[in-house]
Structure formats: C-alpha cells, structure tokens
Amino acid sequence: MSERERLANRDAAPSRPLDRRRGVAGWVDPRGRRLGGWAFILNRVTGIGIVVYLYLHLAVLSLLARGPEAWDAFIAVALSPLFLFFDVVLLAGLLIHGLNGIRVTLTGFGLVLDAQKALFVALMVLAAIVLLVGAIRLVEVA
Amino acid sequence: MSGLDGGAPVSSRVPSVDPLERSAVARLRVYRSKPGVEAAPRFETYEVPASAGATVLDALLWIRRQRDPGLMVRHSCLHASCGTCGMRIAGREALACVTFLDDLGAGEITVEPLANLPLVGDLVVDMEPSYARLRAVGRPLVRESEICPEAQPAEGIAEPTRFEDCIECGLCLSACPIVATDPRYLGPAGLAAAWRSVEEPRGSAVGRVLALADDEQGVWRCHTAWECTEACPSNVDPAGSIMRLRRAIVLGRGAPSDGPRTEGPGPKRCNDERTRTTGQP
Secondary structure, eight states: OOHHHHHHTTTTSOSSOOTTOOTTHHHHOOTTOOHHHHHHHHHHHHHHHHHHHHHHHHHHHGGGGGOHHHHHHHHHHHTSHHHHHHHHHHHHHHHHHHHHHHHHHHHHTTOSGGGHHHHHHHHHHHHHHHHHHHHHHHHHHO | OOOOOTTOOOOSSSTTSOTTSSSOEEEEEEEEOOTTTSSSOEEEEEEEEOOTTOBHHHHHHHHHHHTOTTOOOOOSSSSSSSOOOEEEETTEEEEGGGOBGGGGOSSOEEEEOOSSSOEEETTEEOOHHHHHHHHHTTOOOEESSOOOTTOOOOTTOSSOOEEOSOOOOOHHHHHOTTTTTOTTOOHHHHHHHHHHHHHSOTTOOHHHHHHHHSSTTTGGGOOOOOHHHHHOTTOOOHHHHHHHHHHHHHHHTTSOOSSOOOOOSOOOOTTSHHHHHHTOO
C-alpha cells in the first residue's frame, strides 16, 4: 500500500467512533471563535449566499426572454424598499467575500502572515466604508 | 490515566497550601459520557471551592477526589509540557493545568472533551488519530536550530537537547473547523510538523513530505480560520506553517518532488522574536 493510500485510509476504521466530530456546526459555532474564526465564518456564509444569488440572478435574467412586460414588472419590484435592502445585503456579502479573499490569497502565498489580523480589520473597515457609500447611492438612484 | 491523588494538594503553584482550600466557589458544568456504558452524554454541574491560583485541572481533580471518583480526567506534568490535559473550557481549547479559574469570570464554566477526536470517556479522548497524522509526515522530535549558545545544560549533560515545540496536545485538531467535517484532512499538527521537516530537513526526504502536503487533503484543504494557531499553547503556529508550506509547494512546482532535499529555507535563530515567545531554551 502506498503512502498516499495509507493516508487516505488512516481513519477508515477508527478504533472508536468519531462521535465528537463537530460536523458542519464546527464551521459556524460562534463559541470561542477568534478573529480568524469569524473571518472564516463570514467567508463561508457570504460564499454560500453569493452562490445562491448567482442562480437567482440567472433566473431573473431569464425574464428578458419573456418580453418587455415581464422585465418591466420585475424592475418595479426591484425598486421597492425591501428589494433595495436585499441589494445592500448583497453588496455587503460581495465586499466581505471579495476583500477577505485578498487576505486569504496573500496568506495562501505565505505573505503578510504576521499582519493577517490587522489586514482583515483594515479590509473590513474598507468594506464598511464602501458599503455605506454604496447604500446611499442605491437609495439615491431608487 | 494518572494522578489518583488521594487528597494530596494538586498544584505546585501555591506551596504547602491546597489551592482549593476554601475562599471562593466556582461552578463547573462538566461533560459526562461513558460510551458503551451510559445511554447518552450529559452535563453535571459541580460547585468547587476555588482560591486564587487554582486551575481548571485543580478543580476537576477536586471533583474526582471529593465528589465523583468516576470522573475521567487525564493529566501528567501540571505545567503545559506534556499536552495530556487538553480540553474545551468555556468554548475554547486549552490546557486545563494552566487555565486559571480566576481568568474565566464568575459565571458557570463549561468543560468538555476535545472535539473531533474519539471519546474514551468524560474529558478523555483517544489521541491516536492525531498521532497517526504526525506519524504520516515522519514528524521530527529533536530540532537542531535554536539552541542558544548561552544555554547551560544540567550537570551531567554534555549539551542541551532542543525538542520541537509541538507537545502533541491535539488542541489544534479540536479547534479546526475543517477537521470537524473532513476526517481525512492531514490537519494542522501534521502539516506544522511537515513544515518543520521542510524548514529544517535534518536529512529527511523533503520531497516526500512536500508531496504528502501537496494534496487535496493536505495544505489545500485548510480554509485559513487560524483557530489552530490561536489554540496552540506552544506557539507552533500551525496555520502559518501551512501557508509557508503552500508557498514552498507553489514555488517548487515543476521540480522533482520525490527526492530528498538537504537544504531548507533556513531555521530560526535562537534570538528570533518567534523563539523568544516560545519560552523554551
């Protein structure tokens, strides 16, 4: 058996059941999390949210194939306060995921390891500023 | 299992006085489970006399002596060197022997076994999955770097031996959110040991170690939560090690990966900032 096969099988038959594995709860359990843990949770939540949005976006775009009436009806809904709120949530998710992605990429190349916490804080402050400006612009446009 | 104390003082930090002689009361909510013996896990709450300087381990051993001899707790050195008393205390991974009750506030303190490892009973987990990961990378035990010239070896010892920082406590495995869902992930301790083999080869086959780390279940499974580094009581910095491994792998792409390498990127020196924070010679 090769080294890689041994590694793949190392937990295949544990001497005891892995009954204390935290499962998906371990991703989002907020107890005791430090800054990096919160960054991980935010990245997971926003990442899943963006994937969901992508499919919703494609579904909305399919309205174009149904003619101007269908699209105009959607635009009327899109300008409602509730929809604008969701736009702000979407913007927040994109900013958090995208900017934290810069940090993840840099650290993934072994860079700024000692400053990764400060970098996360700085990027999230930037996200908050851009989000505020973006939210004001959205309301103005509406 | 060790430390059936028979009523003797359990801490050496407060000489000649049992640290649990009465002055305050701590409430510990302790995870109890005997797999295969009891039907379901439960929490038991104990009120424990706790004076200044008492640790969570002191309190647990007091419970075992005075309230419930069946409480399973593992410990040995009482000074954060053996790594056997790792557990989750108030939601965070910690060594019970150096976690002071005074630092945990006045509320109820929840004490649980490490997560992501098989439970033996109560607060004791089976460390074999952790050791298996360390064995897989052929983890080094003795390091050649960071022996300070001014270090004075004990009488009868020709020269000091510098051991690796990792005390194999498993806190990083418990804290890691990826280990929580992926039992095949090589994990932070194993990858940190792999990085030490790359950083300071000591004749090990660096190419083989890098090939093991360069895997879907290796460095690329990490999602940079940094909880392992935060939990580590010995300043091993597993997350930083994983990131350095990634860099080494990316920069080494295209080079032969199965041969030994004799030169690493260079060990830390004994007066580096990182070395000073380890508190070890």
